[in-house]
Amino acid sequence: MKRIWKRVAVAVSAVVALIGAYVGSGAAGGTPIQDAAGGALSASSTAIAPDGPAFSIWSVVYAGLVGYAVLQLFRTANDDRHGRLVVPAILSLLLNAAWILSVQFGWLWASEPIIVALLAVLVWTFSILRRTRSTGVVEAVLTDGTFGLYLGWVCVATAANTAAVLTAAGFRGFGLGQDVWGVAIAAVAGLVGVLVAFWGRGRLAPAASLAWGLAWVAVARFDGPLVSVPTAVTAVVAAVAVVVVTVAVRARAGRSGAREERATTPGFGRADSVAG
Structure with missing residues (x-):
């Protein structure tokens, strides 16, 4: 019964996140996120804010989260992996809804600790995924793929949210100017993507969403109203670097895995290990 209630809790949290997304879209009569809080999160608010179409990735993430909630609700295998994911999955879904509501109510100051907590929870989730294995293609897509996209996009969203909060609070960048800060933050986002590529052994989903966000920043x-060519160029270079490094790490991990498989296959064994 305890396991069943955990699965139900994840499913309910997914519904809460969907309701939050519906409200945040403005479809329920509210203000779209990019226009809420006085437009603090609009594409022209800061040098690191992505253009509006970038947020369409949320549709993919939410679809994946619903798929994951259904998958874990009716799962018949891999209980240990999904058991470890219950708490971070629930937290990520509830924090997502909390972030949307904080912005909708104009509590921009509250959105920052919430999105930082969301990022930390997604890092926790990703660490569980990289230490455990999926049992098939469906699970790999709905669990690893969804939370990978989620993590990569929230990395970009956290940077944009932090810049928006600081700007709204009156921070003027110590007089360095938007170009300097835009270049610095875009470069850091690219570095984060490269580190995730190595840490995740070349997982494609985080790289795809992080590169997507950086591309729309460019x-x-x-x-647009806030042009910064240096920031745009840096964002493009960072996005390309994340993708290239991820593909290279993935290819290297694939070759390493193939060597390990041959080493444990009868007929190869020790000779293959020496050759590798």
Whole structure:
């Protein structure tokens, strides 16, 4: 019964997150996130804010989260892995809804600790995923893929949210200017993506969403109310670096895995280990 209630709790949390997303979209009569809190999160608010279409990735993430909630609700295998994911999955879903509501109510100051906590929880989730194995393609897509996309996008969202909160609080960047800060933050986001690539042994989902976010930061800085060519160029370079490094690490991990498999296959054994 305890296991069943844990599964139900994840499913209920997913429903709460969906309701939050519905409210945050403005469909329920509220203000769309990019226009809420006085437009603090709009594409023209800070040098690191992505252009509007970037947020369409939430549709993919939410679809994946619903799929994951259903998968874990009816799972018949891999109980240990899903058991470890229960708490961080629930926290990520509830924090997501809390962040949307904090912005909707204009509590921008509250959105920062919430999104930082969300990022920390997703790092925790990712660490569980990389230490355990999926049991098939469906689980790999709905669990690893979804939370990977979630993590990569929230990395970008945290940077944008932090910049928005500081700007709204009157921070003026110690007089360094938007170009300097935009370049610095875009470079750090790219570095984070590279580190995740190595840590995750080349997982594609985090790299895809992080590169997606950086690409839309570049679009917003090349053309719009807040143009910053240095930031745009840095964002493009960072996005490309994340993708290239991730693919290279994944290829290397694949070759290493193939050597290990041959080493444990009868007929290869010790000779293959020496050759590798």
